[in-house]
Amino acid sequence: MIRKTRPPRAGGAPGKRGAGPAVRAARPAHSGAAEEKLGKIAGLSAVAAVFRHEPERVVRLYYDDSMKTAAGPFCAVLARLRRPYRLLPPEEMARVAGTVLHGGIVAAVRPREVPDLTLETAQRWAKAGAATVLLDGVGNPHNLGAIARTLAFFGLGHLVLSDHPAQAGLSDAAYRVAEGGLEFLDVRRLTGAAQALRSLRPHFHVVGTALHARGIPPEAVPRDRRPILLVLGNEENGLPPPTLAACETVVTIPGGGQIQSLNVSATAAILTYSLLLRQAER
Template sequence: MFRVAGLSAVSALFAHDAARVERLFFEERLKAKTGDFCKAMAAARKPYRMVEADELAKVAGTVLHGGVVALIAPRPVPAFDVEAAKRWAADGQPLLILDGVGNPHNLGAILRTAAFFGLRRVVVSDHPGQALPSESAYRVAEGGFEWVELYRAANLPTVLKRLRESYRVAGTALGRGRAVVTDPAVLARGERPAAVVLGNEEDGLPPATLAACEDILTLPGTGRIQSLNVAATAAILIHALAKPG
């Protein structure tokens, strides 16, 4: 089971899919704020318990638990469907795609930002180093996993070539001989909604993935630092592309 810690993350679980919660633990200081959670657990005849801080740390596996921990069954990440994406594109919804973003903290931060700005869907690749939902990602996401639909795409370069029928596909990278887009808002103003692909911080996007993108997107800076953290880059792009609501 996954251990989901923190009031925001646990609140999102109960708001969206309370049936996934198998056990609940909380400190006395959060007794009032977890009252509705306890009622839901009692109605489902599932265990819940108020515990001391040291015991909760053992349950959570960390002292950074925020006073409440829910145990849930992991939810599988569904396969990405290009045909379904065509319907999303018709509705004008952008996509963020991650290819090899391996740090679960970055994944969690990206899902948190996506939820905050109303980006509905994030796609991850089948890159062997790609982070997937985990306890640490859930902790950083602060409930973002309950608001954003996450999909996994196999053979991403092939998927991106098909996706270009309905999305304007842009990969984040330095130009290196190719013309670049430096303003993500330009992508949002096109006839097709944007699908922006981010790679890992060490190596960037794999060559085959980058070759499948029709645009290269580069965020210009002062040059004092070569690049941003991938979660920071994602935040800028999501803010520019997403439609709240």
């Protein structure tokens, strides 16, 4: 559900939350037993993005011989912050990264905060005309990363993750596939998608996606003064029925081949280009 923020209670201690909505965020990992909570951001584009936007999140940097030159500016930043960086052989890089798909460079980072989406924040986005994407049950972190990369590529800035039990979060795999795209997005959490979408409809044109020709084609979506909130669901089953019912407009990308549906990240790319950018260019 979307909750309104409220001012802090009188007499509350400075810096503490008042009666407003809870912000669910992972606490930073510092040292000792908390070290295992550090995330891993792999690949030059993703590492460069985190150094550009939040270098203070980087706790350590690892790189192999192929990345010595590229890693130089990052090492200089860490030196100023008095944080370590190491040149590692290939086998150790794979162990540190947890995958062989590390691109020769890995940053160990403190987890990023993902606050709740409040009604006030959503209204601010809508007033600015900011098209937004909500993922409700997209469980594959590679798809989440690919969607984030698409949004960043097209210059969109907002991504919302529902509390669906299958919904993927900001994992190492999502960061790797996003190629730095997640660093350019304001990412929020949404509790109770179906109920929340109904409260957002005065501010956004809520457009859901459906499989098996249950919706209209993208070009038939009516023009609207409100920005679009595009809702994408589970890779296999689509949106949960209550979420789909809360959408004002339902779209289906028509196909003429033998495969019944597109991957959700491909659907996101097509609809971002055909719907969200079309609206932004009005």
